Amino acid sequence: MILLDLALTFGVLSLVAFGGMPAVMPEMQRLVVDVKGWTTAPEFIQLFAIAQAAPGPNVLIVSLIGWKAAGLWGSIVALLAVCAPAAVLAWWIADLWERFKESPWRVAIQRAIAPLVVGLILSGGYVLCTPAAGPDWRLWAIAAASCTAYLTLTVNPLWILAAGGTIGAFLL
């Protein structure tokens, strides 16, 4: 049954997605395109672009894949499957995290994690701008302009995104 297949596939992805969705994207592509055949490779890239462009967590790409595989129920099952196992784990860890509030080990782990998250978010931006094997200077230029605008202007980032889309229309 395809809904069960969606639930199991994305449920497993949920538990191996250390560092979030960008980290698990290659594995998701392999499973969805090569193993399950729910979309083709060009379709997968388009669905990924939509999940980037639309408001909301990037994880919603799984709803688009679920939609292609099994319609509306597929989209709902895929989203819940990719979130639920991780949510249960987060729930449990958060509790443990509070209980050891005074522990020097918790303080050490927190201090250790802060630089890692900065490096990982930087990596996420870099990887998003490097979709093919080689660097694409046009994507990097758009990202650099966006980053500069975000840090220096006080405008709503929606305007930055609209500008980036307009530049993309001429540059890409």
Next chain:
Amino acid sequence: MDVTPPQTLRELFTGFLAIGARSFGGVMPWAHRTMVEERRWLTQADFAETIGLCQFLPGPNIGNASIVLGKRWFGVRGSAVAFLGLMALPFFWVMALGILYLEWASNPVVRAVVTGVGATGAGLFIGTALKLGRAIVNRPAALVLVAACFLTVGVGRISMLIVLPVSAAIGIFFARRGWL
């Protein structure tokens, strides 16, 4: 900076609804702006640590953050409310845009605009990382960890399953020696 956690489930819901509704190109910049800058639910450091924990855990980071923060403030109801608030509008918008885009996918201009928005979202990611990095910029050991993470995971595309345990162990060693 004074911070005040959300007082009601309704406030929690509308806050996460605001994050989800506006979060073009990646949620983290909007989570930061909404919770730290606009509503002042969290301090900058608390936000970085909470996101750090959620980044450390498997699964969608912002989904985990809604579970962890919802639980911290209101227990299981808070987790459910924050998660539903976060996902409700984006789910319908992504589905609507996806169905619309599949109709227009053959148009090269449409494709270029969507890709440009994606690259801009990546730039917002980098901007958020730089903002978070301000808190640790005066600690050389922290900058070494940032660079190591970026070079291995970002440039080297090495699996996080290898990089995270190693860099976390090094980070804890640094922290125990008081370098972080």
